[in-house]
Amino acid sequence: xxxxxxxxxxxxxxxxxxxxxxxxxxxxxxxxxxxxxxxxxxxxxxxxxxxxxxxxxxxxxxxxxxxxxxxxxxxxxxxxxxxxxxxxxxxxxxxxxxxxxxxxxxxxxxxxxxxxxxxxxxxxxxxxxxxxxxxxxxxxxxxxxxxxxxxxxxxxx
Amino acid sequence: xxxxxxxxxxxxxxxxxxxxxxxxxxxxxxxxxxxxxxxxxxxxxxxxxxxxxxxxxxxxxxxxxxxxxxxxxxxxxxxxxxxxxxxxxxxxxxxxxxxxxxxxxxxxxxxxxxxxxxxxxxxxxxxxxxxxxxxxxxxxxxxxxxxxxxxxxxxxxxxxxxxxxxxxxxxxxxxxx
Numbered sequence: 001x002x003x004x005x006x007x008x009x010x011x012x013x014x015x016x017x018x019x020x021x022x023x024x025x026x027x028x029x030x031x032x033x034x035x036x037x038x039x040x041x042x043x044x045x046x047x048x049x050x051x052x053x054x055x056x057x058x059x060x061x062x063x064x065x066x067x068x069x070x071x072x073x074x075x076x077x078x079x080x081x082x083x084x085x086x087x088x089x090x091x092x093x094x095x096x097x098x099x100x101x102x103x104x105x106x107x108x109x110x111x112x113x114x115x116x117x118x119x120x121x122x123x124x125x126x127x128x129x130x131x132x133x134x135x136x137x138x139x140x141x142x143x144x145x146x147x148x149x150x151x152x153x154x155x156x157x
Numbered sequence: 158x159x160x161x162x163x164x165x166x167x168x169x170x171x172x173x174x175x176x177x178x179x180x181x182x183x184x185x186x187x188x189x190x191x192x193x194x195x196x197x198x199x200x201x202x203x204x205x206x207x208x209x210x211x212x213x214x215x216x217x218x219x220x221x222x223x224x225x226x227x228x229x230x231x232x233x234x235x236x237x238x239x240x241x242x243x244x245x246x247x248x249x250x251x252x253x254x255x256x257x258x259x260x261x262x263x264x265x266x267x268x269x270x271x272x273x274x275x276x277x278x279x280x281x282x283x284x285x286x287x288x289x290x291x292x293x294x295x296x297x298x299x300x301x302x303x304x305x306x307x308x309x310x311x312x313x314x315x316x317x318x319x320x321x322x323x324x325x326x327x328x329x330x331x332x333x334x
Contacts, residue, residue, distance in 0.1 A: 049293040062258075063293040066284060091291035093192035 025060055028072055035075050042071050042081060045099055049092045056096075067096075191299070191310035192291055198225075198305050199289035206256050206264050206278035213279060217253065218305040222331045224324065225299045226275070227255045227287055230267035232295040234314045239271040241315045246274035250328055254278040257287045257295055298324075302331045 030036040043057035048064040056064040056071075067088065074084045088096050100106045139147065193199075198215050205211045217223075226242060228235040246252050254275035256264040259282060268278070281287055290299065300309035309327045311319065 049291075061293075066288055070288070089192065091192060091289060092293065093189065093291070095189060 025057070026065070026068075028068070030072075030075070038081060039072060039075055042075075042084060043068055045097070046071070046085070046088060047096045047098050049096055055098065189312075191307070191312075193299070193307045194310060196307055198299070198301050198307055199286065201279070201286045201289070203279040203281055203286060206254070206261060206268075206280040209261075209280075213277060215305055217277065218301045218303075220303050221251050222303055222328055223251045223253050223301045224328065225253045225255060225301055227257045227290065227292050227295050227297045227299075228267075229257045229259045229295050230263035231259065235296045236267075236271055238296050238315050239274070241317055241320050242274040243272050244317075244320055245324060248325070250324075251276055255286055255290075256280050257292065258282065258284045300324075300327050300331060302334065 028039065030039060040057070044055045046056045046067065048054045048056050048059040048061055048067070050061045050063045051059045054064070056067045070087070071084055074087065079087075085097065094100055094103075094105070100109060102110050198218060200215055202212055202214050205213065224245065226238075228238075242252060252275045254277070256278055259267075259280075261280065264278070264280065268275075279286065284292075287295075290297070294313070296314060298311040298315060299307050300311075302308050308331050309323075311323065315324060
């Protein structure tokens, strides 16, 4: 019942959210389409320091608006993406990078997935090796006798 | 027996991960160190709130340990923080205010109403100094040593307990250096 209602209201809800978002965040136009693309990419990979988990492109907090202004200013002034990221990191810390750089503080973050893949491969290799060895192993005298006994019993019945 | 012990490895890994994640639950995501600790206070050239013709730059911090407080009349928490700042001033801490993204009238009215603990108030209507300080919400406070280097950062409201437990000890520590 409630679900049907939500489904029916869904388009209206979506429209409401879209309107709210467009009301809060300004539309910025660059004459150069390349700058426009870099602006979109940069603002989506920079994290709003005030918010829990939003990029500065998505957040309507005042600090995110200030950061968008600075990014746009710097793009127009011909700064590189790396220089713009540096400019913000110097003020707000590595926190603002959604794509953290490889440094002494972040090597664990970057290294752990690779280390886990290597570890997994090692475990698989060990298992395969021990299975193969187990399959090729000859039966001991006791095992041979027991197997003979079992097959004989099977044949009799 | 040794093979049995090997079976415990996933359980041990799980336990380590669980402890790690459990500790993560208790962390405050808004509590992180300022990127400016250990760096010189950013360059600025701003008029004071009282007098548009009086300007200051970073030489303002030469020679004495200063607590810089970023505030605004629009910021409700700043009001609650004022008694603690007045207490710090009473106990001899040199305070410089940065009136952040405010108008002169509102800023002055705020100080008239809640008291003025600041030796100097810098007027930063566009938030440029605030931005260079990495301020993302007022109030924020920065302790600057006598060489103009930022040594300590307090995000948000300074509670009466913070005055005794963190701000005053930090001031003493950097005065002794």
